[in-house]
Amino acid sequence: MxxxxxxxxxxxxxxxxxxxxxxxxxxxxxxxxxxxxxxxxxxxxxxxxxxxxxxxxxxxxxxxxxxxxxxxxxxxxxxxxxxxxxxxxxxxxVVRVSAPERAAAPVGVAAIGHRLAISWVECMATAAFFGEVLIALGRLLRGRSDLQGVDLWRQVDQAGPLSVPIVSLTCFLVGLMLAYMGGAQLHRIGAPSFIPDVVTVGMVRELAGLMTGVILAGRLGAAFAAQIGSMQAGEEIDALRALGVDPIGYLVLPRLLALLLVAPMLVAIGMLVGVLAGLPAAVAAYGLSPTEYLHKSAAALTWTHLWIGLFKGMMYLGLVALAGCREGLRAGRDAQAVGAATTTAVVKALVWIVAAACGSTVVLQSLGF
The missing domain is CATH 3.30.750.24 (STAS domain)
Incomplete structure (x- = not known):
């Protein structure tokens, strides 16, 4: 050259x-x-x-x-x-390492088996987490838990009073919708007088607790996952373990117990607002008097319906807390992983709530309650 x-x-x-x-x-x-x-x-x-x-x-x-x-x-x-x-x-x-080739995604029967294997591992991990929570509750009963009263009170304050407006609004709209939809069908068979029974039993036994769980899944389940996930990303949970502090007792129990404590109040408010929401629909659209609506609602309400509704509400909110805390604890170390954990927590809480509602309804009806 x-x-x-x-x-x-x-x-x-x-x-x-x-x-x-x-x-x-x-x-x-x-x-x-x-x-x-x-x-x-x-x-x-x-x-x-x-x-x-x-x-x-x-x-x-x-x-x-x-x-x-x-x-x-x-x-x-x-x-x-x-x-x-x-x-x-x-x-x-410097040695340049090429990115490993991604394995081909399984297809057909292999894809089904792969999904079943993933689901099985997920179920086992969930069962293990529930077991850790039960162990932490046992330590709490023996007075050996890392639960802090200040943390519990803070979670109760965030979960209780601040959730009343959105729970009340949602249950009011659901009760109003139930009165209109149920009244339309009952009016066709000449029985609009049963509107109070439908609204009262539906709201008290099922819908008040269900809607409270759904609302708090988006409001608190996502918040729990984001809070704990951020701590996981910042290695704060690793620091707690290094100090000998149990993350389940220190982080999960305050949130779980807070939702269990405020559940009866929130569900009871939802029941009351939902039942009263059917009053304007029954009076304005189907000719019932306010006195007749209130009298029939009181007659339809039983202690069995009330206790079942409160029990279901507590169960739903407990599942919300468990889903949010579990996804937060297993979140990754970056912002994207925390966002994914938040989304997964809400979806998982909703699925658990619907599954629990279906299962409990079938079991209680089969037992004659």
Whole structure:
């Protein structure tokens, strides 16, 4: 090769090639370096005529010589300035590891088996978490828990009074909708007087607790997952374990017990508001008097319906707390993982609530309650 006017020259010397550098190599001068000869079997660098230089020279040499280094072509860099040589040798010593190829996704029967295996592992992990919570409750009863009363009171304050407005609004709308929908069907068979019975039994026994659980799954289940997930990302939970503090007792129990304590109040408010919401619909649309509606509602309400509704509400809110705390504890170490844990907590809480509602309804009806 002839002399390159940009300040360098490739010269063949027997079986090898020599890169001769001349002049100043500052700024964007490194972009002028031409590629090495394809037939090069040994390469040396002659920098005796090199003038001023900066980091761009090392970058240009690395871009030029890296393909030769990967092909195990011997490189002679002794004539380079010590600063350039040390940086270049360090850069060439870095091994580029290509990303591993992703395994092909299973299809057909293999995909079904893969999903079943994942579901089984998830069920076992959930059962293990429930077991840890029961153990923590046992330690609490023996007075050996890491639960702090201040934390419990703070969670009660956030879960109770602050949730009353949204729970009341939701149950009011559901009760109003139930009165209109039920009244339309009862009016067709000439029995609008049973609207109070439908609204009262539906709200007290099922819908008040169910809607309270659904609302708090989005309000508190997501908050629990985000709070604990942020602690997990910041390695605060690891610090608690290093100090000998049980994260279940310190983080999960205050949130679980807080929701269990406020559940009767929230569900009872939802029941009352939902039943009263049917009053304007029954009076305005179907001709019942307020006195008749209230009298029939009181007659339809029994202690069995009331206790079942309160029990279901506590069960739903307990599941919300468990879902939020579990996903927070198993969150990853970055913001994306915390967001995913928050989403998963809400979805899982809703699925658990619906499954528990279905199962408890079937069991209680089968037992005659």
């Amino acid at each position: 002839g002399v390159d006017l940009n300040g360098h020259e490739w010269r063949q010397d027997g079986a090898g090639w020599t890169l001769i550098l001349r002049g100043d190599w500052c700024g964007d001068a490194g972009t002028r370096l031409t590629p090495p000869p394809a037939a090069a079997r040994q390469v040396s660098v002659d920098a005796r005529a090199l003038g001023a230089w900066d980091g761009g020279l090392a970058a240009a040499l690395h871009q030029c010589l890296a393909p030769l280094h990967q092909r195990a072509v011997p490189l002679q860099l002794q004539d380079l300035p010590p600063g350039v040589r040390s940086v270049l040798e360090l850069a060439l010593s």
